[in-house]
Amino acid sequence: MAVMTLAIANQKGGVGKTTTAINLAAALAQKELKTLLVDLDPQGNATLSFVDPNPLKLSVYDLLLQPDIGVPDVVQSTSLPDLDVLPARISLAKAEVKLVGEIDSHFRLKDKLDPYRGLYEYIVIDTPPTLGVLTVNALVAATHLLVPIQSSYFALEGTDDLLETYQKIRSRPNPDLQFLGVVITLHDRRTVLAKDIKKQIRQVFGDKVFKTTISKSVRLEESPAYRQSIFTFAPSSSGAIEYYSLSEEVIGRV
Numbered sequence: 001m002a003v004m005t006l007a008i009a010n011q012k013g014g015v016g017k018t019t020t021a022i023n024l025a026a027a028l029a030q031k032e033l034k035t036l037l038v039d040l041d042p043q044g045n046a047t048l049s050f051v052d053p054n055p056l057k058l059s060v061y062d063l064l065l066q067p068d069i070g071v072p073d074v075v076q077s078t079s080l081p082d083l084d085v086l087p088a089r090i091s092l093a094k095a096e097v098k099l100v101g102e103i104d105s106h107f108r109l110k111d112k113l114d115p116y117r118g119l120y121e122y123i124v125i126d127t128p129p130t131l132g133v134l135t136v137n138a139l140v141a142a143t144h145l146l147v148p149i150q151s152s153y154f155a156l157e158g159t160d161d162l163l164e165t166y167q168k169i170r171s172r173p174n175p176d177l178q179f180l181g182v183v184i185t186l187h188d189r190r191t192v193l194a195k196d197i198k199k200q201i202r203q204v205f206g207d208k209v210f211k212t213t214i215s216k217s218v219r220l221e222e223s224p225a226y227r228q229s230i231f232t233f234a235p236s237s238s239g240a241i242e243y244y245s246l247s248e249e250v251i252g253r254v
């Protein structure tokens with residue numbers, strides 16, 4: 001069984017979910033831990049960092065919608081030997097509508113992953129900026145939730161809704177789901193505001209906040225354009241050091 005299936009979620013857009021999913025998955029794979037990155041965001045940005053989606057016949061959309069399609073039909077290997085990806089395409093946007101009203105709509109990902117969990121030590125799921133059926137699928141399939149929070153004004157806005165969804169998932173479809181932690185992202189060490197916000201986040205989430213904070217860094221912003229994780233694109237940058245250190249904390253929290 002996988003040690004951990006980690007859903008990376010926050011319905012607020014642009015807080016670093018995908019950047020965290022990509023670089024955490026890459027960090028784990030570089031430690032030779034067999035890792036599966038699941039892209040549940042129709043924008044497909046996590047996919048783009050590791051696979052060329054154009055020639056793909058099948059994607060996560062087909063996995064969720066077609067009963068006879070399984071993980072082996074959709075999974076793609078990457079340049080990292082220990083990293084596989086379940087890729088997303090824009091078609092995934094249709095899944096929200098198609099799954100509404102299906103009795104098992106929230107269990108689709110879990111049911112498809114279950115037979116293959118033994119092949120991976122870590123499964124990392126990137127989610128879209130909504131609390132819709134795709135994010136719920138991630139939370140039902142996951143063992144742990146990791147929430148990136150951007151170090152900015154209104155950082156905590158919306159976290160109540162996210163925590164409410166987390167509690168609902170725990171009370172019914174997935175009682176074992178655990179809150180792994182909060183990672184502060186896009187942090188600008190130079191500003192007083194950023195320091196204040198960090199303090200606020202710590203007041204709300206206490207020791208759930210990871211010690212590692214991800215700084216704002218041009219390298220992290222650039223790396224997806226070059227189809228790379230930060231570890232190959234800029235291995236000695238602050239982003240690489242911080243995401244490596246986050247991966248150590250994640251492993252240590254299981």
Ligand SMILES: Nc1ncnc2c1ncn2[C@@H]1O[C@H](COP(=O)(O)OP(=O)(O)OP(=O)(O)O)[C@@H](O)[C@H]1O
Pocket residue numbers: 012013014015016017018019020041043045127128129185186187214215216217218220221222224
């Ligand atoms: N630490 C960082 N430093 C600089 N830029 C960053 C950092 N983290 C993320 N970014 C950039 O900020 C933007 C938003 O990040 P990202 O796509 O990871 O957020 P997201 O939460 O997945 O967004 P969405 O909600 O749209 O899926 C991207 O352009 C990304 O490259």
Ligand SMILES: [Mg+2]
Pocket residue numbers: 017018019041043045126127128
């Ligand atoms: Mg994203």
